[in-house]
Amino acid sequence: MSTTxxxxxxxxxxxxxxxxxxxxxxxxxxxxxETATYGVPTFQAEFYDMPDEGPHQEHASTFDHVLxxxxxxxxxxxxxxLSVRGIDPEEDRLTAVAEGDIxxxxxxxxxxxxxRVTYRLVAxxxxxxxxxxxxxxxxxxxxxxxSLRAALDISTELEMVSPS
Numbered sequence: 001m002s003t004t005x006x007x008x009x010x011x012x013x014x015x016x017x018x019x020x021x022x023x024x025x026x027x028x029x030x031x032x033x034e035t036a037t038y039g040v041p042t043f044q045a046e047f048y049d050m051p052d053e054g055p056h057q058e059h060a061s062t063f064d065h066v067l068x069x070x071x072x073x074x075x076x077x078x079x080x081x082l083s084v085r086g087i088d089p090e091e092d093r094l095t096a097v098a099e100g101d102i103x104x105x106x107x108x109x110x111x112x113x114x115x116r117v118t119y120r121l122v123a124x125x126x127x128x129x130x131x132x133x134x135x136x137x138x139x140x141x142x143x144x145x146x147s148l149r150a151a152l153d154i155s156t157e158l159e160m161v162s163p164s
Contacts, residue, residue: 023048023056038062044102047110063102063112066148071098071117073144074156078119081134081141086127093122114153122161131160 014030025038039059040050050056060068075096079089101114123131135158139145145154 021055023050024059025062036065038065044110047104063100063110066112067098067100067115070115070144070148070152070154071096073142074117074139074154075119077142077145078134078138081138082121082123082131085130085134087121087123087131087134089121095120112152115155117154117156119156119158120161121158122163125160125162128160132158 015027016030017025017027019025023040026035027038028035037059039061040048040056041059041061042057044061044063045051045056075094079094082089082094096117096119098115098117100112103111103113105111119135121131135156139149139154139156148154
């Protein structure tokens with residue numbers, strides 16, 4: 001029987017990154033074989049004095065992927081907490097919109113400092129208290145949020161909508 005103690009390593013994930021068309025990069029993930037392509041779009045390209053057009057504008061940035069991964073993990077964690085409380089989060093009943101604020105720090109480095117996630121939950125009014133309780137506690141149960149919260153101010157909001 002295996003015992004997992006607090007803060008013990010349970011595995012390692014790997015990504016191989018190639019700069020095939022700098023500044024476009026591609027990461028290959030060992031666990032699935034999937035790849036993600038990263039660019040430098042919009043205001044980020046402007047910050048780095050890159051052209052308004054080119055292959056770097058065709059792909060999401062690394063910040064976009066960090067934001068997406070965080071929001072996906074938070075939404076999954078909230079969805080599980082809602083399910084446990086008898087609230088169905090499947091299909092389009094639980095959706096999220098995430099925003100990340102990018103700033104320039106004191107060293108002139110672009111950083112993501114704040115993330116806001118706004119959930120929209122379609123659920124009956126009599127489930128409001130249970131949904132709000134799940135929402136209050138879900139960030140602490142999300143592994144990605146716990147990994148990033150020392151560097152990011154993470155806030156969430158829950159909007160409930162009655163089913164039609």
